[in-house]
Amino acid sequence: MRIELERRPKVSALFSILSPFIAFALTIVFGGIMFALLGKNPVAALYSFFVEPLSEVWSLHELAIKAAPLILIGVGLSVCFRSNNWNIGAEGQFIMGAIAGSILPVVFYDWQSPLMLPLMLVLGMIGGALFAAIPAFLKAHMNTNEILTSLMLVYVAQLFLDWLVRGPWRNPEGMNFPETRTFGADAILPEMLASGRTHWGFAFAIIAALAVWFMMRYTLRGFEITVLGQSERAGRFAGFSSRKMIWFSMLFSGALAGLAGISEVSGAIQQLRPVISPGYGFTAIIVAFLGRLNPLGIIAAGLVLALTYLGGEAAQLSIGVSDKVTRVFQGLLLFFVLSCDTLIHYRIRLVRERFAALKTDEAH
Amino acid sequence: MPVKGPIASGPLLAVSNLTKLFGSFAACNAINLHIEPGEIHALLGENGAGKSTLVKMLFGVLAPTAGEILWMGDNVRIGSPGDARKLGIGMVFQHFSLFEALTVAENIALSMDRSISLARVAEEASRLSHVYGLPLDPNAHVADLSVGERQRIEIVRALLQNPQLIILDEPTSVLTPQEADRLFETLLKLKAEGRSVLYISHRLEEVQRICDRATVLRHGKVTGACDPRAETPASLARMMVGNDVAVVTSEGTNTKGDVQLEARHLSVAARTPFAVSLKDVCLKVKAGEVLAIAGVAGNGQSELFDALSGEYPVADDNAVQIRQKPVGTRNINARRLMGAGFVPEERHGHAAVSSLSLSDNLVLARNQSDKRAFLGGGFLKIIRQGAVKAATKRISEAMDVRKSGEDPPAGSLSGGNLQKFIVGRExxxxxxxxxxxxxxWGVDAGAASRIRQALVDLAKAGSAVLVISQDLDEIFEVATEIAVICEGRLSDPYPARELSREKIGLLMGGMHGKTEGAGAAHAH
Structure with a gap:
């Protein structure tokens, strides 16, 4: 006996919409079980994880700060994933964007100009895009698997950053801490609102999401992305080049990840450190799928996943569990999103017959 | 070999009220059918009529939802192909299940009892193949064999079980006319021995030629049982389709104009290990002509289409000419802008994206050729949904595309209706x-005649039309000139009126008209 997935003749429209919500509910249930197993009161723990962070103005600002990179990267990844290009290395592109954008405030720290910030943002996008160009080139011209190359390059980026802040870019006046100089006033992404710390990175995220939504829905470019993602052969018939699409989607998502990186560094951290991201580039993959690869859905999903970061910090303080709980919740969420989607498209069937293999051979 | 077991006086196989539901869809709806000993019984029907579902239930691949199967008068439950073989039912599938790396004898041995030695299997197989006029070398590797020879392996494999009923699913769809003739001789021999054959086809001529009785299916129901020899092709088609199929007319002479499409010594290396390379292909299509390229599947048809359409441009710019301008290195949209239109073989995932709406699929083929009408917003290239939807409606009406709703996904249309849209789009x-x-390909008779008429009319209106087809009936209906492709080589073109089916058959087998006498002797 074995288990088979059998394609459903018709996909339920209702459950397609409900799927992210069901996944979120299941995550809560299993999270509660996990807290109970840890010996905590599940209701109180879940409350401090998911509700408390939303109850104060400052923490709402923190939510927006954490959501900004998730949404920016997630929107870029949605273009990649829709076109059937699997960029898993946004974390590395985020770091390289942050490094490229930091060249001006770290190396040319005494230069003062209102051009400083716009140039940093542009450099950040270029840095992210160039780093994504490596897996793009390897896939387009060497037929390499981009999942592996983009993922492995993350470690290259992380170690490169580590070396920079401990070596050439270390702050000479920083008492040997592995940090760069703190950015000058011209190099800091300002706050959006008077009420708190949220910087303009959040606005970039929303603008990017709306722009990509418009592109996917109304323009020929969006159509090209959809067609090539569904069938390369049909795309070729339409005159679209899958090779060019590899370049476009990888560079585009790399640029947005780079913008997220420099925005985070310039707006929230204001210097480079050995670690500048709590895994935004990886979490954004969950954001993209939870948002159903739809830019508007990604805004909502980005806020939800940002909440898991805040909740993890809050739970660490108030109920004394490890902040690894955040990772567990993110993992549960991705698992349930993907399983819900699978079960919407397929049903599970137990196969007992001896001639099951023959059947599949003869089905086509 | 004599038929085993007592010959029952009643029918060999009787099916009553056999029904198969997939969800709420009845693929087979209360089918009644009986097969007498020693008859060749035709199962006729269009694609999707329920023929394959019915046969799969008889061979134990699918379980019926309701109804019963009587084998020599006994009510039987056929739970697996093994059960079916034990009863005495053998089947030759349309798609073969052979291992290419193994020899003929090894492939046959795989389906036999393990205790029988390979040498005995080989001996028995070659004896059977000799008796039934199915020449086979048991030690040949399957990879080296033609489609017709592979089919013989399947038939011999079925015969080794000494079946009383042999089911053949569209056996001639992959054969040249000569190979088909040989198959028919084998079937008549089986019949003479008292065995029964269930012969599935949609080719009316064949059915009339060899079958004693026919059962016709339409939409999962039996719509007729008849003696096919007492019917005309038109009356059989009517039972299959439900209404009279329009006959394609090509009256009047086409006025031929300048050469519009030309291939000059087009050679293309195979892109994959399974592809065929094109060797020095030359062709010319004038305005007003329909050049049909016949050939058995897998002889370079797709590769020729790829090179002519520009989906895979070629190195030599002069090798392909559209309206007397070299386009060999140009891509498909550049060729469209010069006035060419293309309809590939595969509907789903090539000519259309199943999950996208019809209007999106219109943009798929015409995003450059009609960019003035379909795109706006300058560099943003915003798709003008209004204009695209209007054109979709126009095409659907012109080609009588039947669909659910205004702009449904392409995948929800039947094969025939989607094909009408894809042709109409061009x-x-x-x-x-x-x-x-x-x-x-795989289109119902009504849609097929509509599409063929449209191709004929297009040529009459002064366009150059190139049709690549495996269907000889279709070729004779639409073509003014015929050429044959075999192993990536294209024969000279012949005027359609001067070419017989026999001649085409020889060309399809690789006799390029140069060694006709010797070739004919060899082929028979």
């Missing part, structure tokens, strides 16, 4: 050159 542009690969 005709709507009135292309000067139209290249079509398998225009009516």
């Amino acid at each position: 005709l709507d542009r009135q292309p000067a050159v139209l290249i079509v690969n398998q225009p009516t």
Whole structure:
């Protein structure tokens, strides 16, 4: 006996919409079980994880700060994933964007100009895009698997950053801490609102999401992305080049990840450190799928996943569990999103017959 | 070999009220059918009529939802192909299940009892193949064999079980006319021995030629049982389709104009290990002509289409000419802008994206050729949904595309209706050159005749039309000139009126008209 997935003749429209919500509910249930197993009161723990962070103005600002990179990267990844290009290395592109954008405030720290910030943002996008160009080139011209190359390059980026802040870019006046100089006033992404710390990175995220939504829905470019993602052969018939699409989607998502990186560094951290991201580039993959690869859905999903970061910090303080709980919740969420989607498209069937293999051979 | 067991006086196989539901869809709806000993019984029907579902239930691949199967008068439950073989039912599938790396004897041995030695299997197989006129070398590797020879392996494999009923699913769809003739001789021999054959086909001529009785299916129901020899092709088609199929007319002479499409010594290396390379292909299609390229599947048809359409441009710019301008290195949209239109063989995932709406699929083929009408917003290239939807409606009406709703996903249309849309999408542009690969493959008779008429009319209106097809009936209906492709080589073109089926058959087998006498002797 074995288990088979059998394609459903018709996909339920209702459950397609409900799927992210069901996944979120299941995550809560299993999270509660996990807290109970840890010996905590599940209701109180879940409350401090998911509700408390939303109850104060400052923490709402923190939510927006954490959501900004998730949404920016997630929107870029949605273009990649829709076109059937699997960029898993946004974390590395985020770091390289942050490094490229930091060249001006770290190396040319005494230069003062209102051009400083716009140039940093542009450099950040270029840095992210160039780093994504490596897996793009390897896939387009060497037929390499981009999942592996983009993922492995993350470690290259992380170690490169580590070396920079401990070596050439270390702050000479920083008492040997592995940090760069703190950015000058011209190099800091300002706050959006008077009420708190949220910087303009959040606005970039929303603008990017709306722009990509418009592109996917109304323009020929969006159509090209959809067609090539569904069938390369049909795309070729339409005159679209899958090779060019590899370049476009990888560079585009790399640029947005780079913008997220420099925005985070310039707006929230204001210097480079050995670690500048709590895994935004990886979490954004969950954001993209939870948002159903739809830019508007990604805004909502980005806020939800940002909440898991805040909740993890809050739970660490108030109920004394490890902040690894955040990772567990993110993992549960991705698992349930993907399983819900699978079960919407397929049903599970137990196969007992001896001639099951023959059947599949003869089905086509 | 004598038939085993007592010959029952009643029918060999009787099926009553056999029903198969997939969800709420009845693929087979209360089918009644009986097969007498020693008859060749035809199962006729269009694609999707329920023929394959019925046969799969008889062979134990699918379980019936309701109804019963009587084998020599006994009510039986056929739970697996093994059960079916034990009863005495053998089957030859349309798609073969052979291992290419193994020899003929090894492939046959795989389906036999393990205790029988390979040498005995080989001996028995070659004896059977000799008796039934199915020459086979048991030690040949399957990879080296033609499609016809592979089919013989399947038939011999079925015969080794000494079956009383042999089911053949569309056996001639992959054969040349000569190979088909040999198959028919074998079937008549089986019949003479008292065995029964269930012969599934949609080719009316064949059915009339060899079958004693026919059962016709339409939409999962039996719509007729008859003696096919007492019917005309038109009356059989009516039972299959439900209404009279329009006959394609090509009255009047086409006025031929300048050469619109030309291939000059087009050679293309195989892109993959399974592809065929094109060797020095030359062809010319004038305005007003329909050049049909016949050939058995897998002889370079797709590769020729790819090179002519520009989906895979070639190195030599002069090798392909559209309206007397070299385009060999140009891509498909550049060729469309010069007035060419293309219809590939595969509907889903090539000519259309199943999950996208019809209007999106219109943009798929015409995003450059009609960019003035379909795109706006300058560099943003915003798709003008209004204009695209209007054109979709126009095409659907012109080609009588039946669909659920205004703009449904392409995947929800039946094969025939989607194909009408895909062809109509090109005709709507009135292309000067139209290249079509398998225009009516897997399409119902009504849609097929509509599409063929449209191709004929397009040529009459002064366009050059190239049709690549495996269907000889279709070729004779639409073509003014015929050439044959075999192993990537294209024969010289012949005027359609001067070419017989026998001649085409020889060309399909690789006799390129140069060694006709010797070739004919060899082929028979």
